Amino acid sequence: MSRPLRAVVLFLLLASCGSGDYSAPRNLDDACSILKQRPHYVKAFRATERRWGVPVHVQMATIYQESKFIGNARTPYQYVLGVIPMGRQSSAYGYSQALDATWKEYKRSTRSPRAKRDNIRDASDFMGWYMSKTQERNGVVLTDARNQYLAYHEGRTGFSRGSFNAKPWLVRVAGEVGARAVTYQSQIASCRLRG
Numbered sequence: 001m002s003r004p005l006r007a008v009v010l011f012l013l014l015a016s017c018g019s020g021d022y023s024a025p026r027n028l029d030d031a032c033s034i035l036k037q038r039p040h041y042v043k044a045f046r047a048t049e050r051r052w053g054v055p056v057h058v059q060m061a062t063i064y065q066e067s068k069f070i071g072n073a074r075t076p077y078q079y080v081l082g083v084i085p086m087g088r089q090s091s092a093y094g095y096s097q098a099l100d101a102t103w104k105e106y107k108r109s110t111r112s113p114r115a116k117r118d119n120i121r122d123a124s125d126f127m128g129w130y131m132s133k134t135q136e137r138n139g140v141v142l143t144d145a146r147n148q149y150l151a152y153h154e155g156r157t158g159f160s161r162g163s164f165n166a167k168p169w170l171v172r173v174a175g176e177v178g179a180r181a182v183t184y185q186s187q188i189a190s191c192r193l194r195g
Helices: 003-018 031-037 039-052 056-067 100-110 120-138 145-161 168-190
Strands: 077-080 084-088
Touching: 031 039, 031 056, 031 168, 039 056, 039 120, 056 120, 056 145, 056 168, 100 120, 120 145, 145 168
Parallel strands: none
Antiparallel strands: 077 084
16 A cells, blocks of 8 residues: 555544534433434443433433533533633533533543543433432432422522522523433333333
């Protein structure tokens, strides 16, 4: 094989390794449709449910709210004077929108040094870990998508202080997460899934 051809083959191989399909599935209002389009989601969510006890529908409703199932989701940029970018609103990234510091804590606690926020299995495992800690510390049951979301968004300390009460928009969003979890739960009960 000639040197230029070898370089092209190597470049294409490296380029294919670095890319990922981070796009959202179609029809995000239908849990069965999401899981049929992305069978690896089923395996990830069920593994998290077995390990941490967080139901699939609670995981899915939270991921919907956090990233709309976009694997490389980031918070928007902040601007000064409406035009000068000053960085992102936070370090939240990936399916679960985990912050840098919390993600580091998760990797250390679970001994998962290679976990990535844009990997659905790692992101759902993170969510299970976080929500199980919320149950331990704050007494929020794992099936309570609304309050788990409030603790997820505000942090466990903020949740215990009731910081969300000063944010009517967040209370509304948490109610939507709870309603979506109920919808997803009934949909999942009626669809046939592998994984």
